[in-house]
Amino acid sequence: MSQTSTYTGFWKESPRSGILGWLLSTDHKRIGIMYLGCIVTMFLVAVCLGLAIRLELIAPGPTIMGPQTYNATFTVHGIIMIFLFIIPSIPAAFGNLIMPIQIGARDVSFPKLNLLSWYFYVIGAILALLAIFSGGGAPDTGWTFYVPFSTQTTTNVNLAAFAAFMLGFSSILTGINFVTTIHRLRAEGMGWGRLPLFVWTLYATAWIQVLATPMLGITLVLVILERTFGAGLFDAARGGDPILFQHLFWIYSHPAVYIMILPGMGVISEVIPTFARKPLFGYWAMALSSLAIAFAGSLVWAHHMYASGMSDFAVLVFSFLTFIVAIPSAIKIFNWISTLYKGSIQLAPPMLHSLAFIFNFAIGGLGGLALGAAAADIHLHDTTFVVGHFHYTMFGGTGFAFFAALHYWLPKFTGRMYQHKPALVAWALLFVGFNITYMSMQAVGIQGMPRRYYDYLPEFTTLNQVATFGSWILAVGLVMMFVNLFLGCRAGDPVGKNPWGAATLEWDIPSPPPMDNFGPKDPVVSKGPYDYKGVVADEY
Amino acid sequence: MSEEKHAPVPYRTFINIWLALIGLTVVTVVVSRFDLGALNIWVALLVASVKSSLVIFFFMHLRQESKLFKIGLLVMLTILAIFIGMTFFDVLYR
Numbered sequence: 309m310s311q312t313s314t315y316t317g318f319w320k321e322s323p324r325s326g327i328l329g330w331l332l333s334t335d336h337k338r339i340g341i342m343y344l345g346c347i348v349t350m351f352l353v354a355v356c357l358g359l360a361i362r363l364e365l366i367a368p369g370p371t372i373m374g375p376q377t378y379n380a381t382f383t384v385h386g387i388i389m390i391f392l393f394i395i396p397s398i399p400a401a402f403g404n405l406i407m408p409i410q411i412g413a414r415d416v417s418f419p420k421l422n423l424l425s426w427y428f429y430v431i432g433a434i435l436a437l438l439a440i441f442s443g444g445g446a447p448d449t450g451w452t453f454y455v456p457f458s459t460q461t462t463t464n465v466n467l468a469a470f471a472a473f474m475l476g477f478s479s480i481l482t483g484i485n486f487v488t489t490i491h492r493l494r495a496e497g498m499g500w501g502r503l504p505l506f507v508w509t510l511y512a513t514a515w516i517q518v519l520a521t522p523m524l525g526i527t528l529v530l531v532i533l534e535r536t537f538g539a540g541l542f543d544a545a546r547g548g549d550p551i552l553f554q555h556l557f558w559i560y561s562h563p564a565v566y567i568m569i570l571p572g573m574g575v576i577s578e579v580i581p582t583f584a585r586k587p588l589f590g591y592w593a594m595a596l597s598s599l600a601i602a603f604a605g606s607l608v609w610a611h612h613m614y615a616s617g618m619s620d621f622a623v624l625v626f627s628f629l630t631f632i633v634a635i636p637s638a639i640k641i642f643n644w645i646s647t648l649y650k651g652s653i654q655l656a657p658p659m660l661h662s663l664a665f666i667f668n669f670a671i672g673g674l675g676g677l678a679l680g681a682a683a684a685d686i687h688l689h690d691t692t693f694v695v696g697h698f699h700y701t702m703f704g705g706t707g708f709a710f711f712a713a714l715h716y717w718l719p720k721f722t723g724r725m726y727q728h729k730p731a732l733v734a735w736a737l738l739f740v741g742f743n744i745t746y747m748s749m750q751a752v753g754i755q756g757m758p759r760r761y762y763d764y765l766p767e768f769t770t771l772n773q774v775a776t777f778g779s780w781i782l783a784v785g786l787v788m789m790f791v792n793l794f795l796g797c798r799a800g801d802p803v804g805k806n807p808w809g810a811a812t813l814e815w816d817i818p819s820p821p822p823m824d825n826f827g828p829k830d831p832v833v834s835k836g837p838y839d840y841k842g843v844v845a846d847e848y
Numbered sequence: 849m850s851e852e853k854h855a856p857v858p859y860r861t862f863i864n865i866w867l868a869l870i871g872l873t874v875v876t877v878v879v880s881r882f883d884l885g886a887l888n889i890w891v892a893l894l895v896a897s898v899k900s901s902l903v904i905f906f907f908m909h910l911r912q913e914s915k916l917f918k919i920g921l922l923v924m925l926t927i928l929a930i931f932i933g934m935t936f937f938d939v940l941y942r
Binding site: 519523549551552555559606607610617618619620621622625626 | 924941
């Protein structure tokens with residue numbers, strides 16, 4: 309143990325004391341912690357809404373809420389989960405906390421812009437929550453704001469759309485900051501070939517954030533214009549085109565899927581070599597596959613629209629392109645497994661979450677191929693199979709990667725270790741609960757149960773009950789995990805600078821890191837991020 | 849932005865660009881009165897591209913900037929062209 313328990317690092321070292329020392333701080337670690345706090349809070353709110361949806365579906369007919377409340381619940385669950393949790397979860401929280409240290413920088417390129425992006429996030433979050441309780445009631449369009457319904461409903465779509473617009477701004481600013489930081493602030497010796505894979509994935513993500521997010525901003529403004537002034541852009545009766553909305557929306561929102569998953573893949577690429585005690589297999593293939601996913605993933609948006617009435621030729625083209633994305637994604641899966649092969653595997657909590665990621669993401673990815681094939685999609689479109697599929701990638705993938713990141717990096721930033729046994733039990737509950745919930749949803753979807761329906765036929769009852777039962781296991785796992793992490797952060801055993809024996813730069817500095825990250829001397833990098841020769845884990 | 853100072857651009861240039869922009873706006877309005885079929889969109893996009901280029905190169909001084917910024921703009925335009933172009937796989941074949 310190299311540090312005593314009284315050492316507090318950046319938590320106490322600040323030019324300002326008290327709450328202003330946080331709210332006005334431009335330090336990337338403090339901003340990262342503020343993001344993390346907000347994101348976890350939003351996640352828990354949306355989880356409660358998700359549990360309410362599952363409880364409503366425990367039996368056919370009304371159970372705990374009316375149909376309008378049900379519509380609002382799944383809409384707000386989606387908006388919060390997508391825009392306030394998954395998109396900023398790993399890039400904004402862990403990207404801010406980790407990325408500058410991993411490249412040997414003392415902060416991001418534009419620290420004030422970084423703080424501004426957090427404020428935009430908070431404003432967006434407040435507006436999204438206000439939208440539930442003001443105006444004509446909570447929006448009921450689903451998170452996709454599809455026209456013509458979104459232009460006709462009397463619920464509070466304008467405010468919710470504007471909230472998403474603000475959150476998009478926050479995301480763009482983070483993207484600009486990260487691209488610039490990774491280009492300009494790498495330490496001496498930190499060539500592109502020595503960048504940790506987490507940084508590579510953040511780099512690919514940042515480009516999507518900068519290039520694709522403005523499309524969302526424009527699209528949502530057009531919806532507001534349509535609702536407020538009756539612009540007619542999406543109204544066929546007035547020369548508009550309702551399918552144009554779907555194109556514009558998915559031009560952003562499909563790449564956004566990769567904003568969600570790529571940083572998660574980066575986390576897994578950090579955790580697996582550390583706990584397999586082996587360099588990552590195929591470094592360049594992994595780095596370049598991130599860029600390939602970002603690029604190819606930007607060209608497949610219309611695979612969400614096979615049943616929209618779009619031309620058959622477009623269906624053919626987008627179906628073909630969709631299959632191309634599977635190639636770089638498969639490269640990642642195979643390389644992680646190759647890294648594990650003959651490794652000295654330690655099943656610590658971050659590793660278990662990472663292995664769960666690979667399992668869940670593989671199922672989600674293969675389900676994605678079924679949906680990408682136009683013929684199968686016509687059958688599966690708008691069924692709960694789709695809901696199960698994207699929860700496998702978003703929750704089973706990004707969610708578990710986020711949990712892996714929490715277990716992997718929180719000891720670095722709090723200087724304290726959580727209890728491992730409860731963490732393992734929580735992981736098992738999460739993994740089992742997750743698979744019961746969403747596998748049942750996929751199965752009942754194949755049987756033909758439509759998504760977003762308030763009521764269903766009696767033959768779908770059993771699988772819906774199994775899914776709801778799974779959601780309770782999942783909830784218990786979540787409570788256990790967060791309580792354990794919280795107690796660990798407050799009163800866990802103090803840890804040294806490198807409790808896992810990892811080789812990237814953040815493990816060379818004290819836990820928690822000091823305010824300026826590296827002390828008076830700038831770091832000089834002389835080895836790769838997965839070179840474990842001579843790296844020993846500190847005991848804790 | 850580069851740190852060097854640029855030679856001042858004469859007012860006459862700005863006024864000419866302004867007149868060109870107004871002229872192109874008139875073109876947009878006039879062209880919208882004729883049905884050119886699939887060409888409608890190409891003409892509209894062409895006029896819009898020329899107008900935005902004039903604004904970016906002259907009013908926003910990209911003309912005097914380094915190659916890097918010009919390449920950056922080109923990349924953005926290419927991506928936008930891909931997005932718009934691929935949407936036409938749908939629109940043109942419905």
